[in-house]
Every structure is written in structure tokens, then in C-alpha cells.
Amino acid sequence: xxxxRQWLFNKRPKKDIEADTLILxxxxxxxxxxxxxxxxxxxxxxxxxxxxxxxxxxxxxEPITPGQPMKGFTLGEVVKxxxxxxxxxxxxxxxxxxxxxxxxxGIGFSVMPNIPGLxxxxxxxxxxxxxxxxxxxxxEVGRAKKGDTVVVTAAAGAVGMLVGQxxxxxxxxxxxxxxxxxxxxxxxxxxxxxxxxxxxxxDVVQRLRGLAPEGVDVHYENVGGELxxxxxxxxxxxxxxxxxxxxxxxxxxxxxxxxxxxxxxxxIMRRLRVEGFVILDYVDKYPQYQQQLAGWMLExxxxxxxxVEPGIERAVDxxxxxxxxxxxxxxxxxxxxxxxGS
Amino acid sequence: xxxxRQWLFNKRPKKDIEADTLILxxxxxxxxxxxxxxxxxxxxxxxxxxxxxxxxxxxxxEPITPGQPMKGFTLGEVVKxxxxxxxxxxxxxxxxxxxxxxxxxGIGFSVMPNIPGLxxxxxxxxxxxxxxxxxxxxxEVGRAKKGDTVVVTAAAGAVGMLVGQxxxxxxxxxxxxxxxxxxxxxxxxxxxxxxxxxxxxxDVVQRLRGLAPEGVDVHYENVGGELxxxxxxxxxxxxxxxxxxxxxxxxxxxxxxxxxxxxxxxxIMRRLRVEGFVILDYVDKYPQYQQQLAGWMLExxxxxxxxVEPGIERAVDxxxxxxxxxxxxxxxxxxxxxxxGS
Numbered sequence: 001x002x003x004x005r006q007w008l009f010n011k012r013p014k015k016d017i018e019a020d021t022l023i024l025x026x027x028x029x030x031x032x033x034x035x036x037x038x039x040x041x042x043x044x045x046x047x048x049x050x051x052x053x054x055x056x057x058x059x060x061x062e063p064i065t066p067g068q069p070m071k072g073f074t075l076g077e078v079v080k081x082x083x084x085x086x087x088x089x090x091x092x093x094x095x096x097x098x099x100x101x102x103x104x105x106g107i108g109f110s111v112m113p114n115i116p117g118l119x120x121x122x123x124x125x126x127x128x129x130x131x132x133x134x135x136x137x138x139x140e141v142g143r144a145k146k147g148d149t150v151v152v153t154a155a156a157g158a159v160g161m162l163v164g165q166x167x168x169x170x171x172x173x174x175x176x177x178x179x180x181x182x183x184x185x186x187x188x189x190x191x192x193x194x195x196x197x198x199x200x201x202x203d204v205v206q207r208l209r210g211l212a213p214e215g216v217d218v219h220y221e222n223v224g225g226e227l228x229x230x231x232x233x234x235x236x237x238x239x240x241x242x243x244x245x246x247x248x249x250x251x252x253x254x255x256x257x258x259x260x261x262x263x264x265x266x267x268i269m270r271r272l273r274v275e276g277f278v279i280l281d282y283v284d285k286y287p288q289y290q291q292q293l294a295g296w297m298l299e300x301x302x303x304x305x306x307x308v309e310p311g312i313e314r315a316v317d318x319x320x321x322x323x324x325x326x327x328x329x330x331x332x333x334x335x336x337x338x339x340x341g342s
Numbered sequence: 343x344x345x346x347r348q349w350l351f352n353k354r355p356k357k358d359i360e361a362d363t364l365i366l367x368x369x370x371x372x373x374x375x376x377x378x379x380x381x382x383x384x385x386x387x388x389x390x391x392x393x394x395x396x397x398x399x400x401x402x403x404e405p406i407t408p409g410q411p412m413k414g415f416t417l418g419e420v421v422k423x424x425x426x427x428x429x430x431x432x433x434x435x436x437x438x439x440x441x442x443x444x445x446x447x448g449i450g451f452s453v454m455p456n457i458p459g460l461x462x463x464x465x466x467x468x469x470x471x472x473x474x475x476x477x478x479x480x481x482e483v484g485r486a487k488k489g490d491t492v493v494v495t496a497a498a499g500a501v502g503m504l505v506g507q508x509x510x511x512x513x514x515x516x517x518x519x520x521x522x523x524x525x526x527x528x529x530x531x532x533x534x535x536x537x538x539x540x541x542x543x544x545d546v547v548q549r550l551r552g553l554a555p556e557g558v559d560v561h562y563e564n565v566g567g568e569l570x571x572x573x574x575x576x577x578x579x580x581x582x583x584x585x586x587x588x589x590x591x592x593x594x595x596x597x598x599x600x601x602x603x604x605x606x607x608x609x610i611m612r613r614l615r616v617e618g619f620v621i622l623d624y625v626d627k628y629p630q631y632q633q634q635l636a637g638w639m640l641e642x643x644x645x646x647x648x649x650v651e652p653g654i655e656r657a658v659d660x661x662x663x664x665x666x667x668x669x670x671x672x673x674x675x676x677x678x679x680x681x682x683g684s
Contacts, residue, residue, distance in 0.1 A: 058610055059609065259604060261602040261606065271619055274616045
């Protein structure tokens with residue numbers, strides 16, 4: 001009987017992830033060396049950016065090459081340790097192979113604080129990636145301020161659901177764009193958005209013009225393509241456009257020429273600042289962000305809607321969900337049981 | 343005999359300016375009312391943005407509509423005045439009809455200071471528009487600092503020729519992109535650029551990679567299209583991209599869909615800030631910029647290469663030159679003689 005299983009990156013996909021892109025294989029249980037620890041994976045975050053790591057694009061980090069295990073942002077339990085900063089029993093979060101067990105030296109990992117009152121999946125789902133991404137993007141990159149009108153695409157997604165709530169906490173008007181009536185209902189009923197636009201059914205530009213007749217101050221982009229063009233069409237002079245993600249373009253091959261926004265000239269006409277960011281650059285300030293976010297969660301002002309797929313076997317199918325919009329909340333895969341008592 | 347002539351905007355062009363787009367017509371000499379003055383046009387600046395005013399795009403200002411006179415940034419002499427701020431004999435600069443004579447109330451106009459040692463055409467050509475545009479774009483929008491590598495497109499153009507010199511004044515490395523061997527020679531021999539790239543003959547991305555192996559800090563864009571894509575390909579992480587002009591897209595009809603940069607995803611991958619600006623927004627700080635620029639000119643550290651076309655009849659043909667690159671310096675049309683003694 002195998003002691004460990006992992007997803008191997010087998011072959012680059014042309015566009016969408018294919019049957020032979022990633023393969024689940026049996027492997028040995030690794031042994032931590034000096035300064036290392038053995039992590040038992042519990043939750044693995046599924047993020048749109050994961051797909052990018054499988055391409056041969058010029059990326060914000062080293063891509064994964066075929067023959068290496070697939071990776072993801074992971075919460076696990078330390079089960080063996082030769083690193084005093086990560087003692088046995090600690091919950092640690094960081095970038096790890098898509099495996100039941102993996103060995104780490106601790107670089108890029110942090111011990112996840114125990115926050116009484118928060119479920120583990122919710123704490124990980126909000127605090128690890130999506131929450132800091134929403135907060136940094138809206139407040140530091142977007143510089144949203146009280147009274148601003150904020151537009152968010154993929155507003156029912158892991159990051160978008162939080163951006164709307166954080167915008168409301170700061171006194172902004174929040175307009176969310178999502179696909180389908182159900183997701184739009186979550187926006188206004190669960191995530192505090194003032195207005196929801198269903199891009200599958202409505203004329204987005206026309207709705208935005210009606211909801212924000214004086215224009216939009218901050219546009220938070222997770223999708224790209226037509227929704228970004230709609231956003232650029234209704235910006236106020238001197239507005240900010242935050243480029244957090246461009247998921248509509250991630251399922252493409254390295255040679256594909258993907259046009260940028262057709263409304264690009266509005267950068268001049270409306271004197272816009274368009275700025276991209278990567279949350280990994282802000283890792284030093286994570287404790288401060290997480291404290292802020294956890295505080296709002298405990299006060300009931302910020303909530304995450306989670307979507308947990310069970311079992312390491314589900315990882316590839318789960319990742320694909322992000323590209324069809326089939327997930328119904330912040331998506332993660334449970335690779336192993338939660339520790340007893342948590 | 344007519345007392346005045348002006349260019350009337352007759353009919354919107356489909357793409358390039360056509361024979362019936364603008365027509366030169368005889369008209370009466372206007373009479374200044376209370377608070378107004380009569381301006382005799384001397385130099386009219388030809389700027390790429392003028393073409394935009396003839397479209398029905400959503401603009402940074404009110405477009406001109408057919409039936410109105412064409413407009414341009416103009417230096418003239420006050421020849422009659424009922425406005426004490428603009429006495430007879432003063433040189434005044436502002437947006438005026440393409441006419442030999444026009445009446446103004448002074449709003450948006452400033453008296454041009456007499457700067458001993460500077461020729462009138464050069465003072466107007468550098469200080470009125472191009473100089474403040476170069477300075478604001480590079481230093482305030484682009485936030486260039488000592489040691490930065492700066493790339494400029496249309497580097498032999500009215501603005502580009504100044505950006506390189508201002509970059510050198512601030513201790514940057516300046517790389518200019520222009521079309522043709524002669525313009526490239528100006529870049530390094532007249533405008534102080536460290537390196538020139540001839541986009542008509544060279545592989546721009548490859549040259550940029552060779553000249554800036556560690557990447558580019560500030561990209562100053564005047565053109566758009568392929569040159570902007572080349573620039574986005576070689577940016578350093580956290581670099582700034584200044585969108586001053588997109589002249590490659592201005593000769594297009596309102597319905598045309600013009601793709602934005604194909605390397606748009608590099609906003610995320612390289613964490614770029616891309617920001618557009620319009621120099622009219624900075625008009626309050628003009629005196630300060632002009633003093634700075636004039637100082638550098640008098641010290642011999644900043645020079646403009648001028649291209650003056652003679653006579654109001656030449657205005658339309660002159661404007662078209664900007665779109666073929668036929669002009670050989672900052673382009674203006676001389677509508678009337680310089681005042682005696684200037």
C-alpha cells in the first residue's frame with residue numbers, strides 16, 4: 001500500500017486542462033532532514049492563477065515544468081519536525097505540492113494562528129490568500145475611499161465576494177458583476193453588494209451607466225476581456241483600475257495573441273491609473289492584514305462562502321470548475337481530515 | 343478683400359483627414375467686446391491630439407463639431423484689447439481657432455513671458471505644450487529617478503525629443519525609439535539619448551533586451567500598438583508605463599475596435615502601473631514648469647528642434663505630417679509674422 005499520493009504535472013495543456021495534463025501517482029512518504037518538517041495536507045486552495053503555472057508564459061514566478069508535482073497554496077498539519085519554528089501539531093500554510101504529505105524547510109510557510117470562533121476551512125479560505133488579495137487590491141492598489149463607487153468583476157468568486165464586503169466596511173458603494181441569477185442573489189443578500197449585474201443576461205455597460213451615472217472610482221478586475229472593457233467605459237476621470245486577475249485569458253497557449261482592452265485609449269481620455277499586483281509581494285504584511293480580516297469576521301462583518309471538494313482525487317476537476325464558474329464559493333479541496341479538536 | 347481667414351471643420355473624416363474635412367474660408371475681422379481682446383495668430387502648434395478633436399469619440403474635452411472653426415494651441419499678439427490682463431502688444435498663448443484673427447475673453451489664455459535669449463518659435467514650441475508634457479509625464483506620472491532606464495517612443499517627436507533630455511538631466515539612461523536612420527541620429531547626437539532604436543529596421547524587443555538587460559523602469563508611450571507591446575515585454579517588475587499619446591490609433595473611426603496591448607497581462611506578471619494623463623490638467627503648475635524648462639534651455643541643457651511650416655494655407659498638410667512622420671521637429675504653422683523687435 002502506498003504511503004503517499006501526489007498529482008504530477010505530466011504534460012502542458014494546449015488550452016483547457018486535458019486528461020493527461022496532471023496524473024495522480026503513488027509515491028513514498030518523504031522524510032524531513034535537518035531543519036525540515038513533514039506536512040500532512042488538509043486543505044488545498046484552488047486559485048485561477050494555478051492554471052498559469054502550467055503554461056510556458058513569462059510569469060510572476062517560476063512556472064512548474066512537466067515532471068514536477070503540481071503545487072497549490074496549502075494548509076496542513078506538521079506531523080514530524082526537525083524545525084523548531086514548525087513543531088509537531090502546528091498548522092502551517094504555504095505553497096506545497098498537491099500531495100498528501102510533503103517536506104518543507106519552512107521558507108514561505110507560516111504557522112496559522114488558532115482563531116477561536118472561526119472554522120478552519122473558513123479561516124484558511126479567507127485569511128490565507130483571498131482576504132489579503134481583496135484588501136490589498138481594493139485599499140492599497142485601488143486606494144478606495146469613503147463615498148467611492150467600486151465595481152468588481154467575478155464578484156461571487158473567492159476574492160470578489162470579499163472585495164464587496166470590504167468596500168462596504170469602508171463606506172463605498174459596491175456594484176458586483178457575476179454570471180447567473182443565483183450568484184447575483186448572493187452578491188446582494190450575502191456579500192453586502194448594493195447592486196448586482198448578471199453579465200450573462202444584462203447589458204453590463206448600460207447597467208453600469210444607470211447605477212453609477214457619475215462614473216466609477218475604482219474598478220477591481222478579476223476576469224479581463226469584455227468585462228474589463230465595460231469597466232473602462234464607465235470610469236470617472238482619474239479613476240483607478242486594479243488588475244488582480246485576468247482569468248478569461250488564462251486558458252490559452254503561449255503563442256496566442258490575446259488583445260488587451262479595446263477601451264485602452266480611455267487611459268488617456270479619463271486619465272486612468274491601471275495597476276496590476278501579485279499578493280505574494282505583500283507577504284511581509286500578512287499578519288497585519290490577517291488580524292484586520294479576522295477581526296471583521298469575528299464581528300460578523302465579513303463572511304466567506306466556502307466550497308470544499310472532498311479528496312485529493314477531486315483536485316483537477318475542482319480546478320477546472322474555476323474556469324466554468326461551477327464553484328459556489330471559495331474553492332478548496334480537502335486532501336486530509338482536520339486535526340482532532342480543531 | 344477679406345479681413346480674416348479661418349479653417350472651418352466641414353465634415354468628419356472616416357480615417358485619415360480628407361480633402362473636404364477642413365476648408366479655408368474668408369471671414370470677417372471680429373470685434374472684441376467688453377472684457378475681450380483680439381488676437382493676431384503668429385504660431386499654431388500642430389499636435390497629434392488635434393486629429394482626435396475631429397472624431398466623435400468620447401474625449402478628454404468637448405470635441406469640435408462640423409460647422410465650427412478648427413482649433414489649435416496658438417501663440418499670438420494682442421492687437422486690440424478691452425481686457426486689462428491682455429494689453430495691446432502682449433504675446434498670449436491658448437486654444438484658438440485656426441484663424442488669422444480671433445476674439446477671446448482670456449479664459450484658458452496666458453501671457454507669454456518674454457525670455458531674453460530664446461527665439462519666439464522655440465520658446466513657444468518647447469514651453470507651451472511639449473515641454474510641460476514631457477516633464478509631467480516623465481517625472482510626475484512616470485516618477486523617474488536617478489539611475490532608471492527610460493524608454494521613449496516617437497522619441498524624435500515634439501515631446502519625445504524633450505523626454506530624453508529631461509531623463510538625462512535627472513541621471514537616467516535614455517533609450518529612444520524612432521523611425522528611420524536620420525531621426526535616430528538626432529536622438530543620440532542632438533537630444534542626448536544614450537541609444538536609439540529604428541523601429542522600421544530593427545527588432546525592437548531584441549534591441550531593448552540587449553540595451554536594458556535588467557529591464558526598463560519607465561516606459562514613456564506616445565504611439566501605442568506594436569511599440570507599446572515591445573515596451574511592455576521588457577519592463578522591470580514594478581515599473582511605470584506613462585501613456586501620453588496613442589497616435590497609431592488616432593486615425594480611426596468611432597466604431598473601430600482597436601485592440602489594446604497584447605502584452606496586457608504583463609500588468610500582473612510584472613506588477614506594472616500604467617497611467618494616462620492629459621497636460622491640460624496641469625495648467626495651474628505651468629509657470630513653475632516653464633521656469634524650470636526655460637532655465638534648462640538657457641543653460642544649453644535642453645533644446646528643441648523646430649519645424650515651422652509657413653502660412654495658414656499649410657495647416658492641414660502640416661497636421662497630416664504628424665501621421666506620416668514627415669515633420670522634422672516640433673511642428674507648428676506660422677499664421678502671421680513675429681512682432682517687430684521680438
